[in-house]
Amino acid sequence: MSTITFEFCDKRAREAATAAEDATLANVRERLLRSEAAWRAMADKLQAADATRRAIKQERQSEQAERDCGIVQPPVDWPKPTVNWPKPPVDWPPS
Secondary structure (H helix, E strand, O other), rough: OOOOOHHHHHHHHHHHHHHHHOOOOOHHHHHHHHHHHHHHHHHHHHHOOOOOOOHHHHHHHHHHHHOOOOOOOOOOOOOOOOOOOOOOOOOOOOO
């Protein structure tokens, strides 16, 4: 699975803009400019989503720090699970 990044979209937008400058045919130039606009829109959306993700993460971390009040919880020493579980009745599971 591949993930589209801001850098990838930005690079493609710059490539389309450069190609549009070099294009001699009007319809090709227009197509490349539309392509650039689409790549820039995707890059902007990715950048906005990343900023939102970071803001949410920071907010959650500050809420967690507020709940903890700087107190470090000791690790819980849970008992080890029993190795020999009791066997179920012969007619288990019931039909």
